[in-house]
Amino acid sequence: MTEGQVTIVDVAATAGVSLSTASKALNGRDRVSQSTRDRVVRVAQELGYRPNVRAQRMRTGRSSVVALVTALPAQIVSEAAHLGFLLELSFPIAEQCLRNGYSMLLVPPVSDLAALDQLDIDGAIVVDPRADDPIADRFRSRGVTVVTVGKDGAGAADAYLDRGAGGADVMLDHLADAGARHVAVALSRQPYSLADSHLAYLESRSDEHLRVSVIRADASAGEEGGYVAVREALVSDPSIDAVYAPLDALAAGGLRAAVDLGRTVPDDLMVATNYDGRRAALAQPAITALDLNLPVIGTRVADLLLGLLNGRQVAVAHSPTPVVIARASTSR
Known part of the structure; x- marks a missing residue:
């Protein structure tokens, strides 16, 4: 018997189990005793068995x-x-x-x-x-x-x-510790779950030392959406001294808006985001982010x-x- 000719029938016969038991043991998806599973797997390895993926799909109706x-x-x-x-x-x-x-x-x-x-x-x-x-x-x-x-x-x-809070709790604490007194949280206008989790957390948050305002940005516009929303917020309320935009595209756009308005980052305005990706790392200045694990x-x-x-x-x-x-x- 050559390696290319080995089938699951050969594995079952050599291991002394039924065809269905051999299939269950090799797929690992059904209840088979550990000793039986180990024996079938060992036999399959010794015989050089390789499963036929197409045949499995036809038999189970699953694509895997x-x-x-x-x-x-x-x-x-x-x-x-x-x-x-x-x-x-x-x-x-x-x-x-x-x-x-x-x-x-x-x-x-x-x-x-x-x-x-x-x-x-x-x-x-x-x-x-x-x-x-x-x-x-x-x-x-x-x-x-x-x-x-x-x-x-x-x-x-x-x-x-x-x-949970989507990182809002951790980042707002960081901004407060860095001296922020009024944070604009830039969330997507569209009802994505990340925005919803942030809103739920902000509604429950109580901190008399940190004022938080929510602004909405058009996520479908990417960085430009963040630019427009943050620029409008900074013009209408100069007391904002930090912007936290969980979506990195909105944060990058917000940073550009701050620079265009003559706000110095981080002295006049701090900027932070969630995802520690290219946008955050390569921005000038580099944007504080979260290790989301x-x-x-x-x-x-x-x-x-x-x-x-x-x-x-x-x-x-x-x-x-x-x-x-x-x-x-x-x-x-």
């Missing part, structure tokens, strides 16, 4: 593929960001998928949702869904299991990663989705607490 897609527009996650956030998040997700017999497909931002119908997937991870997210709805209508990074307000997801977030959201696909009842996981990466934009 999951997709990672963002609800945010290309103006936020592409362009100057070069999909950095998604790429960093994708590595731990891809690793978890491979360990569990799945492949991961990274989907760029789409303007035509019909393009998603071409994806032959079992599950999807949707980053930063809208309150009435059409992407999650579209996937669920096809029977695709959906997990979201951030809570989907419409409840279309099967499970979600709770980001994307490897842990990716692992946790992947475990949520894979658990659901393998029949486990899971509903929510929680993000780790972010850590401030202080840069020149807040160094007074």
Whole structure:
């Protein structure tokens, strides 16, 4: 018997188990005793067995593929960001998928949702869904299991990663410690989950020493949306001495607006954001950001989705607490 001729039938016969037991042991998706699983796996390795992926798909009706897609527009996650956030998040997700017999497909931002119908997937991870997210709805209508990074307000997801305050608590404390007295928090005008989590936190926050104003920016306009919103806020209220924009594109636009208005950063105005990507690191001055611990977030959201696909009842996981990466934009 040569390596290319080995089938799962050969593995089952050599291991002394039924064909279905051998399949379950190798797929790792059903209850099989550990001793049986170890024996089947050992025999498969000794025989040089390699699964026929196409045959598995035909037999199970599953693609064993999951997709990672963002609800945010290309103006936020592409362009100057070069999909950095998604790429960093994708590595731990891809690793978890491979360990569990799945492949991961990274989907760029789409303007035509019909393009998603071409994806032959079992599950999807949707980053930063809208309150009435059409992407999650579209996937669920096809029977695709959906997990979201951030809570989907419409409840279309099967499970979600709770980001808590979304980093607002950590960053506002940092700005206050740096001397801020009036922070403008620039959130997307569109109802993405990150904006919703920030609003919920700000409504519950009580700090008599730090005034917080919320301004809304058009995320679909990318950096220009941040520029317009922050410029208007600074002109209308000169007491603003810090801008916190969780979306890095809005923060970069806000920094440009401050410079155009003659505000010196950080002496006159501090600027901060969430994602520690190219926009934050390469800005002049460099923008203070958060270490969101994307490897842990990716692992946790992947475990949520894979658990659901393998029949486990899971509903929510929680993000780790972010850590401030202080840069020149807040160094007074």
